[in-house]
Amino acid sequence: MAVVIRLMRAGAKKRPFYRLVAADSRRQRDGRFLEILGHYNPISQPFELVIQKDHVQKWLDAGARPSEQVASLLRTSGMTLGKPSKPTKAAAAAAKPRTRRKPRPVSARKARTRTAKETALKAGKTLIKKGTKRKKAEK
Numbered sequence: 231m232a233v234v235i236r237l238m239r240a241g242a243k244k245r246p247f248y249r250l251v252a253a254d255s256r257r258q259r260d261g262r263f264l265e266i267l268g269h270y271n272p273i274s275q276p277f278e279l280v281i282q283k284d285h286v287q288k289w290l291d292a293g294a295r296p297s298e299q300v301a302s303l304l305r306t307s308g309m310t311l312g313k314p315s316k317p318t319k320a321a322a323a324a325a326k327p328r329t330r331r332k333p334r335p336v337s338a339r340k341a342r343t344r345t346a347k348e349t350a351l352k353a354g355k356t357l358i359k360k361g362t363k364r365k366k367a368e369k
Contacts, residue, residue: 232256233294235286237270238263247271250281250300252289265289270303281307 232255239260241247248270251263267289268281286304290296290311296304301311336344350356 233264233289233292235267235289235294235296235300237297237299245273247273250286250303252294255295279303279307281309283307283309 233252234255235250235252236259237248238251238253239246239248249266250268250270252265252267253261253263257263265285267286268279270280271278281304286309296311304311
């Protein structure tokens with residue numbers, strides 16, 4: 231079961247009020263949820279945001295994924311989300327030297343055609359690919 235921390239809409243028409251809930255990702259937006267983690271009122275000036283940070287952190291540690299809007303609200307409340315970011319390419323390159331992979335072995339048939347092409351090019355001949363038609367030279 232994938233758990234998502236999302237906003238559940240409540241309130242009247244044109245007067246939104248949201249609950250911050252932990253819910254199964256397969257459930258609908260305003261459907262069944264596992265736990266209420268806080269609420270958000272965008273209408274009041276300034277907006278009202280109440281979060282039970284310890285409960286949210288418990289769900290995040292358990293593997294719950296916040297929705298984009300919830301992640302934004304959590305950042306405004308001062309919470310850090312998830313794992314630290316991956317190291318940059320420059321830092322990763324400095325950490326370990328890069329090694330080249332061994333080339334894959336070439337089949338015997340491909341090796342024969344390569345050598346045939348190389349010898350034909352050295353001799354100045356043009357090769358005709360199998361399955362193509364040669365144009366007849368005009369007399």
